[in-house]
Amino acid sequence: MEEIMSKLIAERAEARGRAEECRALASVSSKVVQPVKQKVEVKTFAVAVKSDKVEKVEEIMKKVDEMSRDLKTVSVRTVRKIKDGVVIEAATQEDAKNIRTNIKGKNLKIAEAMKINPKIIVFDVPKEVTDAELLEDLYNKNGMSRVTVKDFNNWVKVDGRKKMRHDLDNVLLSLNEEIAEYWIGKGYVYIGWRSCKVKEVDIVKRCFKCCSVHHRADQCKERGYVCRKCGESSHDARICRNRMKCKSCLEKTGKELAHATDSGDCPEYKRKLEYLKNREMFDV
Template sequence: MVGDNEKLQEQVDAILTEQVRLKSIIMSEREELAYQRGRTSELEKQYESKREQDAPQNEPDKPEERKPTYALVVSSETMGKQEGASLIKKSIHPRDLGLRDATIKPGREGVMITTTSKEGSAKIETHLQEKTKDLQIKRPKENRYPIKVTGIDEEEEAGTIVQTIIEQNNLPCTTRDIEVKKTWKGRQGTTAILALNKEGHQALNNRSHLYIGWSRCRVFDHFFLPRCTKCAEHGHNAIDCEAPIRCVKCGKRGHKRDECRKDPHCHACDLDGREQSRDHEMMSWDCPVYRYKIEQERKRIITRLS
């Protein structure tokens, strides 16, 4: 009986030993399988990455460059802007002059007529002079590059700022090439808006600072793009707008910004249609559409500097 028990115990021990060995083999195989799976996954990622690098890259669509425009300012001593625009439309049609891209809209000094054709602009001017007697037509002043200079010492005389800038910064231009448009005093000294012709722009050569008297003054571009706080669109001001009210914060109609409780969403970016972030207000300085249009205006001015 004792012998049988010993044999049975030996068999049980053998079975347990074999079980432990098999379990060890299984665990080892599992570890190997997990390693191989991880290795396969890593190789697949490397393969996909290499394939993407080798594949021809489709460049994103570049915005179409805006052509230079030629403008006429039409005003009247007896008519308002809307009446003047109506008279122009009755007197002339772009189709009759072979123009495809002529536009008309209210401006600061009257009705602004623009086209990308220099010859077309001349045709419009001649036609209006022949057919209308109550309208005054003029071309905008020469294009100049606008900059803002900040931090000027308040004791600097506005009448000598240009001469000081030229002499103190060794600029290869004359006082005819830089014009002071406006100055005002603030907490950080005097700010001046300057307008540069071609020679003045080349002389400054995109400087970020100018030395004026005892001050090192910062220089910024100063381009203006009208943005309407009534309809949340670009190209005009609220005073000239007849469109329904649209919130400049959320882009929805029917309420003003100070009544809005919604998240920011840019209506100007919606109108533009390109893929870009819209989670900002229309009046944000960081709006991609606003920044793009400012850059286009900068390029337009540069190409037409005289």
């Protein structure tokens, strides 16, 4: 009897061992067979369209809509309105080419693409420093020795000033990417006998109620301002003690990721920023 029991126990142990081995092999096999998901970079090919005549954007949209019926094989990601025209974002370069070809003869024309320069804010500039003196100090005191004065004046422009205190202004500059990157990396510039902090102007627009990057304030479901850290409306972010919860990520993915909605590390913010930087802009 004991021999029979021992034999049964041994057989069961052997069976369990084989089962575990099969599960392990299946697990390894599934890992091998499953393809690795790679992040695919989506590139769009934009065509900006405006009218030969003075027409409202709605009229141009109607013509574009009529054109879409003739181009049934063309893939378009989106059509968006701009100042006095529309931008058609095609899926491929060939699609964009077909759109450009079809526009001819419809009293429409292609607008030229342009590069939108970055903007930075120079903080606490003495009020008595004129725009000309500011540009002169920026050139002479801030690492521009390899740039000619002519090029510098073409690349760096004063877009405006905002009075902060009775003797200091914040100055908005428009400039090319290389100079902007250099000064932003330093974090400051020398103006007169002082150093002034610089900061890049954020091109990602946020809802001023909840800080989400996916809608405007007039589309926000919140009745009032909410905490940018946890998304609750009962308190201000400065006194928040709750767990962080990003409304942008929640709105887009349905997941409660543990970072503030206004964080520069937010995946949705980074995605929107990258899209805006790479999107073709148009002088229309």
